[in-house]
Amino acid sequence: MANTSEIDFRSLVLDAPLALDSGRELAGVQVAYETYGELAPDRGNAVLIFHALTGDQFVAGTNPVTGKPGWWERMVGPGKPIDTDRFHVICANVIGSCLGSTGPSSAGPQGKPYAMQFPVITIRDMVRAQMAMLDALGIEKLxxxxxxxxxxxxxxxxxxxxxxxxxxxxxxxxxxxxxAQNIAFHEMGRQAIMADPNWQGGDYYGGEAPAKGLAVARMAAHITYLSEEGLTTKFGRRLQDREAKSFGFDADFQVESYLRYQGLSFTDRFDANSYLYITRAMDYFDLAEEHGGLLADAFRGAKDTRFCLVSFDTDWLYTTADMREVVHALNAVAAPVSFVELSAPYGHDSFLLDVPALDRVVEGFIG
Amino acid sequence: MANTSEIDFRSLVLDAPLALDSGRELAGVQVAYETYGELAPDRGNAVLIFHALTGDQFVAGTNPVTGKPGWWERMVGPGKPIDTDRFHVICANVIGSCLGSTGPSSAGPQGKPYAMQFPVITIRDMVRAQMAMLDALGIEKLxxxxxxxxxxxxxxxxxxxxxxxxxxxxxxxxxxxxxAQNIAFHEMGRQAIMADPNWQGGDYYGGEAPAKGLAVARMAAHITYLSEEGLTTKFGRRLQDREAKSFGFDADFQVESYLRYQGLSFTDRFDANSYLYITRAMDYFDLAEEHGGLLADAFRGAKDTRFCLVSFDTDWLYTTADMREVVHALNAVAAPVSFVELSAPYGHDSFLLDVPALDRVVEGFIG
Known part of the structure; x- marks a missing residue:
């Protein structure tokens, strides 16, 4: 990963050690975050955005790591669906990541990077860290x-x-x-990273990073983010900068060239151990299991919370059927929920892309 | 790959050099094959079975490489759907592979393995080699x-x-x-192999094989062979030999353990360069493109051939929609074709597994 050590991420350090699902504690947790828009005097206009696996806190504006626009620039800003003229938007880098929050590349108690001594974390642990961040920011209710x-x-x-x-x-x-299929794809990616001799059991900091393994992991993940239709529309069997097949192992097809680029460019901005830890957290995620085995029980305390759930018809990673299980659980506890399956050609990545119907749903729900 | 050099594969060497789609020629091509059942005096009862990517000529009986039953033991044998009491079944290892037919691990003109000097081959080249094998066996019509x-x-x-x-x-x-999606998965696998430092540009024979890279490629491919439902039924989120999650990076989930095993066991029996060449041949495959861009034109000479096409409802690698395009092309040239989509829970691998409906279709069509 390049340059991130030179960036002065906006962050805070949690006062108390963070108790983790594993039973371990993490002390001195740093949480890097960004905010957009003013906090109202009554502190009632805060919106917390959670980022995805390889995302970060730079929702809008210019990302200082990549130099590119924030990952949800289309959704967050003045006059946008999540209107920063009205809302105080907060986004924090998840713990376990590598963009300023404490993760495996951070210095541990001995002063050197945790590497694989970093505790295995869960999705709930990530949320815990962000709730503690809100406490530190004096924001009680979002x-x-x-x-x-x-x-x-x-x-x-x-x-x-x-x-x-x-x-x-x-x-x-x-x-x-x-x-099982979600876990399988992640496990394959982890094995690709761990198979890279540069991985060195995780102790590669200061040396060569396992970039090739991480690139392969990213390539595989990337395929799952796109729909078959989307890939066909975008690339089909079109050749890359050539008239005919080369009868060799260069990237003949545009889709090959695209994947190679996606894999390689990712390794400049992301830490391989963070990829291991965050995918592990996702694989461990089972909200029902955490709450005695019945998903409805997970939401018994949230009867007065308003829910809006959105799936995409071409998303084969997290499908409409998966989302419907959440809807049923919320119905079982009589929580107010609206659910919509949107039609978009881009597969899982649709939530990040140009889907005007999503803009309208978000704007309507955030109010 | 283990031991295959000690096995005396049944094979023949083609008389003439094989002209390849790339424009190159391959001389001294060895084709390893197996036969089951007697050839009739009129030579009219021969059935040629083509194997899949990582398959081999050992359709029935015991595979001498793995010690396990042949890959289509359930379909081929005395009294089975392809009845060896009546038919003379032939199956040849494809060129490019590593089970006795000429491939990148075979000795080239200089006496050392071809490695990446082996020509890039196509599906049509594989078929050409087998047609030449039939000539050598004196079998004109199947x-x-x-x-x-x-x-x-x-x-x-x-x-x-x-x-x-x-x-x-x-x-x-x-x-x-x-x-594009098929190509993407293969490309990711090839990159995993080539990222393994043991690959050495393909010149690893006599040294350490790129087993870790090949295992990762196999893991990714394996996911595509199974349906989401099949994985859920077979593994779900069940843990492997433990009561609770380890909060570590061992194979906690059964599906992880299964994939690791599938990846590793594959490297004992298959050559990484063969995996590169055969996946490349598959990615190059576009029957319409080969015949001027219109799939129907590919079949103009086959009007008097009887076709039977079978897809599986849970196969997301090669879908029923893909198969329907073939049906439409055959209809366009008025070729006699029957087409059935079978229901089976196993995804793409259904064709190898216990699907009695497939047995009946095969038996009925082969006659």
Missing amino acids: HAVVGGSMGGMQALSCAANFPERTDRVLAIATTARHT | HAVVGGSMGGMQALSCAANFPERTDRVLAIATTARHT
Whole structure:
């Protein structure tokens, strides 16, 4: 990963050690975050956005790591669906990540990076850290929590575990439980990282990072983010900068070239151990299991929370059927929930892309 | 790969050099094959079975490499759907592979393994080699060609390019064209192999094979062979030999343990360079493109061939929609075709597994 050590991330350090689901404690937790828009005098207009697996706190504006626009620039800003003229938007880098919050690349108690001595964390642990951040910021109750993909898992986890902290929950393209297929894809990616000799059991900091393994993991994940139709429309079998097949192993097809680029460019901005820890947290996620085995029980405390759930018809990673299970659980506890399956060609990534119907749903629900 | 050099594969060497789609020629091609059942005096009862990507010629009986039953033992044998009391079944290892037929691990003209000097081959080249094998065996016309997955591609390619060689074509769980998503998964696997430092640009023979990279490639491919439902039924989120999650990076979930085993065990029996070459051949496969861009034109010579096409409802690698395109092309040239989508929970792998409906279709069509 490049340059992130040179960036002065806005952050705070939690006063108390964070008690984790594993039974371990994490002391001196740093949480990096960004805010957009003013906090109202009554502190009642805060919206917490949770980011996805490889996301970060730079929702809008310019991301200082990549130099590119924030990952939800289309959704967050003045006059946008999550209107920063009206709302105080907060987004924190999840613990376990590598963009300023404490993770495996952070210095541990001995002063050197935790690496694989970092405790295995869960989605709930990520949310705990952010609730503690809100305490530090003096924000007791949120107008809404919002998230897509792993961000949606955090939103659901927040509703289940901290229902008193938010009035509204908006969860997009997500699930209450990682399936065997979800776990399988992540495990394959982890094995790709661990198979890279540069990984060195995680102790690669200061040396060569396991970039090739991480690139392969990212390539595989990327395929799951796109729909078959989307790939066909975008690339089909079109060749890359050539008239005919090369009968070799170069990237003949555009889709090959695209994937290679996605894999390689990712390694500049992300830490391989963070990828291991965050995918593990996602695989461990099973909101029902956490609450005695019945998903409805997870939401018993959230009867007065308003929910909005959105799935995409071409998302085969977290499907409409997965989302419907959440809807049924919320119905079982009589929580107010609206649910919509949107039609969009981009697969799982639709939540990040140009889907005007999503803009309208978000704007309408956030109010 | 273990031990295969100690096995005396039954094989023949083609008289003439094989002209390849790339424009190159391959001389001294060895084709390893097995036969089951007696050839009739009129030589009219031969059935050629084409194997899949990582398959081999050991359709029935005991596979001498793995010590396990042949890969289609349930389908081929005395009294079985492809009845060896009546038919003379032939199955050849495809060129490019590593089970006795000429491939990248074979000695090239300089006496050392071809490695990446092996020419890039196509599905049609594989079929060409097998047609030349039939010439050498004195078999002019087949009762049927049969294949699933890449075997089905060869069956369709045979119908398109050598329609005079067979009366019947049975293609199962296959496609006439690799899609962008199909290519993407293969490319990711190839990158995993090439990222393994043991790969050494392909020149690893005599040293350590790139087993870790090959295992990762196999894991990814394996996910695509199974349906989401099948994975859920088989594994769900069940833990492997433990009561609770370990909060570590061991294989906590059964599906992780299964994938790791599938990846590792594969590296004992398969050559990484063969995996590169055969996946490349599959990615290049586009039967319409080979015949001027219109799939129907591929089958103009096969009007008098009887076709049977089978897809599985849970196969997301080569879908029923893919198969329907083949049906439409055959309809366009008025070829006799029957098509059935079978219901089976196992995804793409259904063609290899216990699906009694498939047995009946195969038995009925082969006659």
